[in-house]
Amino acid sequence: MTSERYSRQQNIVPADKLAKCKITVIGVGAIGRQVALQLAAMGAPELQIVDFDMVEEANLGAQGFLESDLGKPKVTAVKDLVRAINSNTKISTEQGPFTIMMSHGNVVFCCVDQIDTRSFIWQHLSKDKELKLFIDGRMSAEVLRVLAAHDAKTKKHYKETLFAPSEAFRGACTAKTTIYCANIAAGWMIAQFTKWLRGMEPEVDTTVNIFANEIVSSGGKSNSSWKQD
Numbered sequence: 001m002t003s004e005r006y007s008r009q010q011n012i013v014p015a016d017k018l019a020k021c022k023i024t025v026i027g028v029g030a031i032g033r034q035v036a037l038q039l040a041a042m043g044a045p046e047l048q049i050v051d052f053d054m055v056e057e058a059n060l061g062a063q064g065f066l067e068s069d070l071g072k073p074k075v076t077a078v079k080d081l082v083r084a085i086n087s088n089t090k091i092s093t094e095q096g097p098f099t100i101m102m103s104h105g106n107v108v109f110c111c112v113d114q115i116d117t118r119s120f121i122w123q124h125l126s127k128d129k130e131l132k133l134f135i136d137g138r139m140s141a142e143v144l145r146v147l148a149a150h151d152a153k154t155k156k157h158y159k160e161t162l163f164a165p166s167e168a169f170r171g172a173c174t175a176k177t178t179i180y181c182a183n184i185a186a187g188w189m190i191a192q193f194t195k196w197l198r199g200m201e202p203e204v205d206t207t208v209n210i211f212a213n214e215i216v217s218s219g220g221k222s223n224s225s226w227k228q229d
Contacts, residue, residue, distance in 0.1 A: 006043050013042055017197040022105035024048040026098050026121060028078045030063040030182035031137045031189070032111030038190050040082040040089045047082065048105055050094040051075050062177040100124045109189060110136040119162045126155055133196050134158070137185045140176055142211040144185040148192045148202035157204055181210055 006015065023044050025036050028051045036049055055069040055077055069077035075093035082091050094102060098112075098121055108131060110121055118136065125131050126149075136158070138145040149158040185208075192202035205218040 009042060012198075013194050014197050015043065018043060019045055021107050022046045022048070023107045023109065024050065024105040025109045025111060026050045027111035027113065028074050029053065029059070029111065029113065030177050030179065031139060031185045032109065033063055033065070033074070033078050034183050034186035035109050035111060035137070035189055036078050036082055037085060038186060040086040042190070043086065044089055046105070047089055047091045048094065049075050049078055049091065050096075050098050050102070052096045062179055063182065064179050104131075106130055106132045107193065108134050110134065115163060122159065122162060126159070133193065133202070135189045135192055135202075137189050139181055139185050141178055142181050143207065143209045144181055144188070145205070145207045146185060146188045146192065146203070147205050148196070150196065150202065154204050161205070184208065184210065
């Protein structure tokens with residue numbers, strides 16, 4: 001592979017900073033799958049993916065899995081595609097839920113679909129001094145929310161967004177996921193990561209309503225009353 005591979009992103013994605021990142025993606029469904037693929041394409045050196053689920057027919061249209069992935073663990077399907085995209089990315093898989101005994105990278109992308117699961121993950125990771133950046137992506141149909149935490153202020157704000165599961169919006173499961181919203185959420189998450197790599201402040205809390213063509217960003221105060229698993 002020639003040096004041209006990353007030439008068009010070299011002024012945006014610092015290769016030396018990226019090389020120091022071991023990245024964990026928890027949940028490789030609609031958002032997390034796309035996060036993992038984008039990270040591989042941009043040259044992430046080490047990637048860990050975590051998920052307990054299997055690929056079902058409903059995941060083809062909503063999450064972008066291939067027909068040949070049906071019946072496979074999601075981590076296996078994503079690993080295979082990551083390797084096809086970038087053979088230089090070292091990828092490891094954890095087929096199961098995230099646990100407190102599980103090792104993780106210094107950058108974590110949280111792409112789970114339940115607020116209580118997020119709370120459990122954050123309770124374990126928030127005090128870990130090795131964790132440098134935590135990015136969470138949430139989605140419901142055509143609305144997405146991305147949060148980033150990397151210091152005391154942003155960690156405090158993130159904790160405040162972890163509400164009780166009983167408060168979550170309960171829409172029909174058939175109106176919960178759209179692949180285009182998931183892809184935008186993943187891209188927004190990666191954009192905050194590359195900002196951080198460049199020494200810039202990531203957006204702390206952004207909500208995008210695609211249907212209403214609205215973007216609301218907050219620097220530390222809750223920007224939306226929307227509560228979605």
